[in-house]
Amino acid sequence: MAPRPSYQLQATDHLARQFRATVERGGRRVATRVKVDGVWQEQSFAELDRQVRRVAAALVAAGVARGDRVAILGNNWPQWTCIDLACCTIGAVSVPIYPSSTTDQVRHILRDSGSRIIFVENQKLAARAREAAADEDLLDTVVGFSAAEGLLGLEDFAATATASADRDALDALDAQVEQRLAAASPDDLLTLVYTSGTTGAPKGVMLQHKAFTAQTVGITDGFHPAPDDHSLCFLPLSHAFERGWTFFVLAHGCATSYVPNPKTVAEMLVEVRPTMMMSVPKLYEKVISTAREKVAGDPTRERILDWALRVGGQCQRAYRKGRTPALYWRAQLPLVDKLVLSSIREAMGGNKSYLGCGGAPLRREVEEFFSAVGLLMIQGYGMTEAAPLMAYNPPRAFKFGTCGPVTPGGELAIGEGGEILYRGPNLMTGYWKDPEATAAAIDENGWLHTGDAGYLDLDGYLVITDRLKDIIVTANGKNIAPQPIEAMLLADPLFEHAVVLGDNRPCLTLLVKPSLPHLAEVAEKRGISHTSPAELLENSELVDEVCQRVATLTEALPHHEQVRELRLLLEDFTLENGLLTPTLKVKRREVEKRFGEVIDDMYAKIAERRRGGSADK
Structure with a gap:
């Protein structure tokens, strides 16, 4: 038996070569797992490698050149990683798009990146991509992670792209894939990750292969996973956080269980029992x-x-x-x-x-x-x-x-x-x-x-x-960091989201999205009946309870960091309505715009109290 190849993770490496080395070291190990129709489907590193090679060849056959952009729109599936690695292998630049993105956001990313081919999770997202591309003819090809009515699947794409080629042509295609990988450099552009920040239009962050390989080496200084460790992949792969971690897990030959629906993460934790996440x-x-x-x-x-x-x-x-x-x-x-x-x-x-x-x-x-x-x-x-x-x-x-x-x-x-400030190889x-x-x-x-x-x-x-940029500067010139105050409030399970306001205003106010089940519990204990969530939020006794909790939680803060007025919000903060980023951070500016009238009303009430000579509570 030939000796197993020795391989040392290198900071200046190429992700496709790093993946190939993992396959050589342990091709039989489980690489990906996903539950489909109640049944877990597993794929070894060797099987994933074969699929990556086939999709890479199909991309070349479809005319994707080095440096061309390829978009990926979908939740976390093994196919997501396969497409990503196939792009790595041939020098294409992957462009992740959050599945929660609106049609306008998809259009912006397709137009800005110049992506002509897009891989989508399902028919719904395929329709969104086609709608986004229609007016400007932005797309040539739409491929599904799996086949569906009116949607070519990944496996069929890999097969049909090379179906008309004879043996010599197929060998030449495979040789071209290998030539591209042989010529690849750690300095090659790997991906454009469009920022999902709390303000401004998304910008395409250009990240090279060495950014992720250097990061993998840096993390390895502190994390040393064993071969039988396995990870749960449920944060969006469209975000650099989960994607960078997935590259790390792949480099160490560990298994990844994918969670296509992040709302099921609680049950998946219990079922999968991951050792890393x-x-x-x-x-x-x-x-x-x-x-x-x-x-x-x-x-x-x-x-x-x-x-x-x-x-x-x-x-x-x-x-x-x-x-x-x-x-x-x-x-x-x-x-x-x-x-x-x-x-x-x-x-x-x-x-x-x-x-x-x-x-x-x-x-x-x-x-x-x-x-x-x-x-x-x-x-x-x-x-x-x-x-x-x-x-x-x-x-x-x-x-x-x-x-x-x-x-x-x-x-x-x-x-x-x-x-x-930061600088480094990543x-x-x-x-x-x-x-x-x-x-x-x-x-x-x-x-x-x-x-x-x-x-x-x-x-x-x-x-x-x-x-x-979130620092609040009040009209009195006081600088206040809102996040520590919000964190104090969110320690109480009654508060689902809390947004402190007060920039260029005389004092601080607060918007609260309460946990409706918790608020209903408080109502039940107080004997308060209600027929709708809106009634809960309008009940003066419950509003007083919320105000009292805010006052108690923040009583040790300086006078200028005390909240003078608050409002309870019925609307959820979600990805879909644009109030949360994909990493579940509140888009503060969007909240301020959405609830501008509510905010103005709070400050009007404060001004009225002051005119009447009463002190702020």
């Missing part, structure tokens, strides 16, 4: 609120939960310092684990080798909660413009309340006004066809201006304070 804070906050919901209204069970978290927390804090917990706490741990902590771990799909979080601010209380139940949460920091990782907490040297030190190979600095080359925006983002010394405010502690660990 990355998520945004919203999921973890939901786990905590669910745990507290289950004991709400039962003082005995509430005390048991608090006791369990206190015992688990004391033990874990001792372990973090390299000490054995005091006997008093250690003796209670088996019981509280059996009663409470193990059930929370089970809701997360069992123990985890790596549990990561990014994409939005994470409260330290969330880190401490999961630590107490025996799950170490690793927080990182990044942006699409850095593919995306700029800092992360190494599992063996983590520090809660921080995003960790800079990713190996990169540099962090703090600029004017506390702005976080930095974008710029924004597609937008040199002015590129110059505004990356200065002459190669530093990316992140727009986030923060500082480096004495150990070089990054602490985020807020988005600079």
